[in-house]
Amino acid sequence: MNTSTQLIPTTLPLQDRSLLRDACYINGQWVKANSGAMQSIHNPATHELVGRVPICGEIETRDAIQSAHLAMQEWSAGTAAERAKVLRRWYELMLENMNDLAVILTSEQGKPIIEARSEVKYGASFIEWFGEEAKRMYGDVIPTHMKDRRLIVLRQPVGVVAAITPWNFPIAMITRKCAPALAAGCSMVCKPSPETPLSALALAELAHRAGVPPGVFNVVTGDAIKIGGEMTRNELVRKLSFTGSTRTGVLLATQCAATLKKVSLELGGNAPFIVFDDADIDAAIAGAIISKFRNSGQTCVCTNRFLVQAGIHDTFVEKLSHAVVKLKVGNGMLEDTIQGPLINQHAVEKVEAHIADALKQGARIITGGKRHSLGGTYFEPTVIKDVTSAMRMAREETFGPVAPIFKFSTEAEALQMANATEFGLAAYVYTKDMGRAWRVTEQIETGMVGINVGLISTEIAPFGGIKMSGIGREGSKYGLDDYTELKYMCMGLS
Numbered sequence: 001m002n003t004s005t006q007l008i009p010t011t012l013p014l015q016d017r018s019l020l021r022d023a024c025y026i027n028g029q030w031v032k033a034n035s036g037a038m039q040s041i042h043n044p045a046t047h048e049l050v051g052r053v054p055i056c057g058e059i060e061t062r063d064a065i066q067s068a069h070l071a072m073q074e075w076s077a078g079t080a081a082e083r084a085k086v087l088r089r090w091y092e093l094m095l096e097n098m099n100d101l102a103v104i105l106t107s108e109q110g111k112p113i114i115e116a117r118s119e120v121k122y123g124a125s126f127i128e129w130f131g132e133e134a135k136r137m138y139g140d141v142i143p144t145h146m147k148d149r150r151l152i153v154l155r156q157p158v159g160v161v162a163a164i165t166p167w168n169f170p171i172a173m174i175t176r177k178c179a180p181a182l183a184a185g186c187s188m189v190c191k192p193s194p195e196t197p198l199s200a201l202a203l204a205e206l207a208h209r210a211g212v213p214p215g216v217f218n219v220v221t222g223d224a225i226k227i228g229g230e231m232t233r234n235e236l237v238r239k240l241s242f243t244g245s246t247r248t249g250v251l252l253a254t255q256c257a258a259t260l261k262k263v264s265l266e267l268g269g270n271a272p273f274i275v276f277d278d279a280d281i282d283a284a285i286a287g288a289i290i291s292k293f294r295n296s297g298q299t300c301v302c303t304n305r306f307l308v309q310a311g312i313h314d315t316f317v318e319k320l321s322h323a324v325v326k327l328k329v330g331n332g333m334l335e336d337t338i339q340g341p342l343i344n345q346h347a348v349e350k351v352e353a354h355i356a357d358a359l360k361q362g363a364r365i366i367t368g369g370k371r372h373s374l375g376g377t378y379f380e381p382t383v384i385k386d387v388t389s390a391m392r393m394a395r396e397e398t399f400g401p402v403a404p405i406f407k408f409s410t411e412a413e414a415l416q417m418a419n420a421t422e423f424g425l426a427a428y429v430y431t432k433d434m435g436r437a438w439r440v441t442e443q444i445e446t447g448m449v450g451i452n453v454g455l456i457s458t459e460i461a462p463f464g465g466i467k468m469s470g471i472g473r474e475g476s477k478y479g480l481d482d483y484t485e486l487k488y489m490c491m492g493l494s
């Protein structure tokens with residue numbers, strides 16, 4: 001392996017430039033690709049070079065897995081309190097370096113710096129939470145069925161974990177996986193998105209400083225297919241945790257089948273946002289803005305469809321449009337930016353294609369609808385009405401700043417429309433009727449429901465989906481389950 005500690009020359013306003021790395025982190029070392037190949041990372045707002053990372057493949061991934069396997073023996077043999085102490089330090093270091101982490105994140109991802117700081121705090125919260133939760137990884141004693149037997153259930157770490165993460169939350173999607181994994185006594189090899197590897201490497205630098213032992217947390221950047229291929233083939237890896245598209249999730253789960261790995265998948269969504277006539281409309285507008293336009297509409301729990309009851313429909317459209325035109329579009333590094341650029345041209349083209357398809361079939365744009373005058377990958381925050389189930393945006397995740405509005409008449413119709421999708425991640429419901437809130441929650445086919453709120457993610461609650469939106473839950477006391485196995489011990493007393 002080539003090792004390197006060389007830093008990239010940068011104009012980023014960082015207090016601590018050693019957070020910006022140009023090498024992978026394997027077995028506690030900064031490592032270049034065997035081939036020497038490097039990939040450039042560009043700022044989606046300015047197209048400036050932000051950094052470079054190695055293009056690694058199978059060999060480097062195998063090295064990382066091997067080191068994770070060896071390191072796990074000592075890491076898992078320690079006490080929960082010992083692991084918690086290291087995780088606590090990592091958490092503190094993230095908060096101490098919040099601004100620098102946010103600058104790196106915004107520079108490679110584009111989201112407004114205010115959102116980037118929130119993501120750092122949110123990402124760090126998983127490390128704090130699971131460090132504490134490690135101490136509560138209880139087993140069980142089962143009341144015996146025979147006088148001379150005692151039945152005990154142990155919870156043990158599942159083994160080496162491979163994590164593959166997306167670009168929309170370059171920090172939080174990693175900590176949501178590595179925090180429970182490390183808390184449970186597992187080790188991890190992480191492959192960040194090729195769009196946003198610098199945040200992952202900055203996290204690794206802080207893990208190093210926090211005292212995470214060499215090999216316990218590794219970051220390998222590079223060729224997704226080669227790295228993913230090795231991760232899913234390698235028998236030392238006992239679990240894959242993936243966040244990304246449904247297409248890739250299904251592919252990786254299939255690849256994991258041959259070695260029967262435990263799999264957690266957090267995949268695409270098609271979140272309905274249902275507004276009933278009895279809703280507090282201003283609260284619904286505030287919830288709509290946060291659930292739709294956060295990260296320029298590029299989150300898996302972003303509202304994809306607004307279903308609005310006929311009696312309140314026109315008022316909702318008008319008020320939402322007024323709120324949307326006020327959203328300030330610009331470079332995420334500016335403090336007053338509310339909406340940054342989209343991640344790349346492909347994302348812009350998908351948004352355009354969805355809008356064109358809707359317009360062709362009779363939908364009408366109320367505001368926005370085209371590329372922003374700032375150019376690049378900026379897109380105007382858009383509201384579009386008269387959208388129907390025949391249109392692409394009813395079925396596919398648009399993943400951009402477009403609010404399509406559908407009209408419905410009855411509660412039954414709203415539920416039917418909400419559930420008419422292969423996805424089942426998040427749903428939002430606005431109503432003042434308690435009975436309706438319960439009925440809809442129980443019948444809606446999603447893993448998460450926000451009642452009169454548009455933002456539901458927190459480290460203390462189980463995040464995840466059903467149907468084609470995934471398998472498993474991240475965060476909360478349930479989040480440890482995916483990183484542990486149960487071992488049943490039957491003890492004979494005679």
Ligand code: ADP
Pocket residue numbers: 164165166167191192193194224225227228229243244245246248249251252
């Ligand atoms: P998106 O289209 O939103 O980028 P993807 O599911 O393609 O979503 O990407 C999510 C993550 O999965 C990224 O880290 C990406 O590099 C990775 N990925 C994509 N395809 C593969 C693959 N065939 N094997 C392993 N990882 C992959």
